[in-house]
Amino acid sequence: MTSQLNVDTIVDKAGSGGSNVKMANTSTYVSDGGSATQNTVQGLCKAFVVYGEDTVIDAGSFNMASLTDSATGQTHQNFTNSFVGAESYTVAISCIPGTDVAERPRLSSCLAAKTITQNEEVDTSTDRDADQFHFSAHGDLA
């Protein structure tokens, strides 16, 4: 029999803390407009990090084991939990450039366990560390 639980708010058992919910990967939710139902777990952000030019995490991270500064403007984002495969996820990247410098972040490589990104100065096409780099990954975890 299909089960359904109707709730307004989900909190942990104590009722005062966070939402410590373990969710099966087949869980679904009713859409914002109420007309569709789709998978909850596939809609979750699986990793994010915000870091500065020194590759030190500025504003928190999630599912990020470490960052590797492999060259000027080049960073490895090493996941704690890997994705199913190299083609099983997508990323969103952006940067805050240095003063009076136009920069563009780009994807260098995607692997199941890590992503490699580069940040490039537009005028010279040379790699350059961004003042701040924003990264998120979305897809199917292993």
Place this chain on the structure above:
Amino acid sequence: MASQLKVDTITGLTTAGSISVTGEGNSTTTNLQQGLLKAWANTTADGTTLQDSFNISSLGDTATGKQAFNFTNAMTNAAFSGSATNGDSTNPDGLFFANVSTSRVDGESLQFDNGAFGDNPQRIVVAGDLA
């Protein structure tokens, strides 16, 4: 003792499509549905294959450098947010959204060196309200 509740679907009691969860800092609540990505995809450069995707019913190769992502479940309106990333490390081209509607968004890959469109793998994410 840890409690465990097994269900297939969680639905808002007051409004079906609205469930609140407590934020990480424990000081606020936020909407669960609105916080979820509504679609994502990873494609090949020729625009014929979805390597992996979510809430994408089909992919269209509409022109050189242009791919159409058709949603399985439509968005409420065309004013949704998202991100598009060129997936080819050897071509540092820009990838932009175009032809945005409730049922579709296009990724268009523009070559920085000559201003022409060029085929590249595309990786997109879509955030906003589903219908």
